[in-house]
Amino acid sequence: MKEVVPQIYRRLLRLLRWRLWIIEKLRPSPWQEMLAYAAVAGILGALAALLFRHGVEIIHYVMTGTGSGMVDSFRELEWWQRLAIPAVGGLMAGLVLLFGKRLHRGQSSTDYMEAILIGSGELPVRATLVKSTAAMFSIASGGSIGREGPMVQLAAVAASQFGRWRQLSAPQLRLLVACGAASGIASAYNAPIAGSFFVAEIILGTIAMESLGPLAVAAVAATLTVRTLSDAHTLYTVPAFTLHSLWEIGPFLVLGAMAGVVAPWFLRSLRQAEQLFAATSLPVPLRLALGGLVVGGLAVWVPEVCGNGYSVVLAILNGHLIWQTLVLVLVCKWVATAASFGSGAPGGVFTPTLFMGAAMGYLFGFGVNQVWPQGAADPGAFALVGMGALLAAASHAPVMAIIMLFEMTLSYDIIMPLMVCSVVAYYTARGIENQSLYSEALKKKAAEAPEPVTLPGSVADLTRSPTSSVTLTARFEDIARQFLSSRHESIYVTDAEGKYAGLISLHDIKPHLNDEAVATLVIAEDLRRDDVPSVAPAATLADALRLFAQQAGQTLPVVDPATGRLTGVLVKNDLLLALLEGRGAEKRGATRSPWQGS
Structure with a gap:
């Protein structure tokens, strides 16, 4: 049994050394991770848009008996068919909406704009599928309506589901839904730049690079996907125009x-x-x-x-x-x-x-x-x-x-x-x-909305639950296991009463990784740092931003000043996204942004 313990420690130390090397050499920043998520959202949005487009084509063929374009199809029909098909399509769409309520009973009808501006970023799947199916009948039967709306909604839902699976924070999820909307526009019009600016200018109200960057990546990924899987081309082929005078x-x-x-x-x-x-x-x-x-x-x-x-x-x-x-x-x-x-x-x-x-x-x-x-x-x-x-x-x-x-x-x-x-x-x-x-x-x-929705005004609105914490007496083995099971680079330390006592950075344990004896001697008290600033739940976002400027980390511990207890963690990425949302809401103030509440 004496040899088993050292083997376990050696394995932990080896894994920690690999983890530290990956972080130092390969670990992407939170913004780089967001760009990767945006690319995935763009691909998913393009696939959703293509499925919707093919669904419309199938229903149109069934109703008209031809696969020609909408206007050409109706020119080939008898007069009574031109009269009846749009009416039948409208009736079918209405029946889908009526009976579809049973399928999504108790589920909201949130659309992508609402989810980005006045919601949490979560979009209902069943309600969206019902409405999109109804849209297929309206569009396929000749309704004078565009198909871009359902395509954007489906793309946004795909992005929302992916973000929820990745357990993104509310600001990140809202941005990812915006990326899905951008991919839907790009897929509909084969226009990635316009898809990015559509969401940035109309919905977010800002073209700051922190938001425009992910939007652009999502739109480009969607356009490339559509061009790969279909015969996408320049939407309007027109003769060369010049300014004659x-x-x-x-x-x-x-x-x-x-x-x-x-x-x-x-x-x-x-x-x-x-x-x-x-x-x-x-x-x-x-x-x-x-x-x-x-x-x-x-x-x-x-x-x-x-x-x-x-x-x-x-x-x-x-x-x-x-x-x-x-x-x-x-x-x-x-x-x-x-x-x-x-x-x-x-x-x-x-x-x-x-x-x-x-x-x-x-x-x-x-x-x-x-x-x-x-x-x-x-x-x-x-x-x-x-x-x-x-x-x-x-x-x-x-x-x-x-x-x-x-x-x-x-x-x-x-x-x-x-x-x-x-x-x-x-x-x-x-x-x-x-x-x-x-x-x-x-x-x-x-x-x-059941109650006014306002922008995050304090740190408490953005605080996440602390995912990793140890007590002052925790052994090195416990600390190592926490690091290996966590995505974060810091572990918070509390005393026996749950009061905040400091943190341990992954880089702080680097000097001890080559010494196997440390595993049996060092405890959290020996490794903790108490020089990292903490922020109170009632602090303003501006105060938190100033604290982030004083240190290089991506998180701040949120500590209740009255009890000294660790209540959560503030992630820098969430803070910056919330500040961007606030700036966009101010720019939309002339039209009374939903963020402003009552």
Whole structure:
């Protein structure tokens, strides 16, 4: 038996030496770990988006008997099929939502924006699957709605589940859900930069590198995954556009102002349609069927209203539609989008907004060309700029809109007028109404919250339970086992009454690892350090940040000053993320961020 004990100690010492070497040479920092998690979230988000896309294609084939694009499919159908299929699809979507409530009874309907801004980062799986299935029927049957909404939600749920499995803190989980949302946008539009800025500018309200870095990694990982597993390509293949004359800048500025005026009215029409459908007091299935019937009635004469408008936008950008037809399509598409959105069809209005901008821009450019050819030599260029301008005005995110239009078209020459037009549109829309495409939904979610949610204001709000602690009399063997079973580089020491007495760093035991006799002689009292500052639970985040600046560690012990007891640990990564969230909330203050409480 005398030889067994030394063998155990030798093994522990050998393992500790390997652990210390890995930490010193290979151990990633918390931010590097977050980047790795973001990459995984991006891959999972892309897979979820691809599954949703294939589900829509299968349902569309079953309902129409063809695998062609949405508009082409409806052109091939009889008039009564054009009328009936959107209504049937709306009815099926409503039935899924109605009976799906039994599946997720007692589970919240939190969406990704709510989880990031006013939630803990946890997203419901069953409720999301039900809503996404309903969205498949709405989109596949020709509803005038985009597929980006469900794709982003599914990607965010995948990221949330992964983060919960990894037991991330609330700030880290919220950031990971944001990474999932970025991967969903990148997967939908093959635009990784725009996907990153969509979340950073619209949801987080900050483009600080601590948040933008993980968002970019997730979006790139998602885009690479989609390109590997599908035939993804530049979304809108358009002819090369050039600025023919400096005189064209004047009409582009006017177009920006027009987009800034049209966007608030477009959003108001969607909200009014929602109120009209709600006033009918119809059950959800019948309400969605009515919305589908409106779309189907318009599709009998104008099949271009079906779907998100992608193929029609391509036709506009390439000059394949005459202006008389485009006027009719624009009016009918506006009504169809309002009907789909107002009836409650699950989906997004991001792509329909691009359609409205392209049609409006082309018509304006064509009109200018007829009166003053030098002012608009190519109406197609005005269509492309109109897409970005209306999106910037509707979303209140001009940087994202500019980047997205560039990524979707890869047309560099259009950047200068696009930038000017989008900025003018944004400020014009803000001057008319301080409501964006997403602010209304966030306000509703904040109002439905059971109690006001506020930002962490003290250390206690971010404190984690201490995962590793030993008493002053703990033997070296016990300390070694704690280090081998913990991910942290420090172990906290308490006395017999549970009062904080210091900590032991993994680097502090390095001198003893080559001396086997230490295992039987040294106790925690001999190794502990009492020069590491502690922080009180009631201390402000600014106070904690100052303490972190005084030492190089990644954690601080949280000690109750009244009792001297160790109550938890504050992780530097959590603190920095919480401070970034606070900065983003301040920037969104003009629209009353849900973080602000009552």
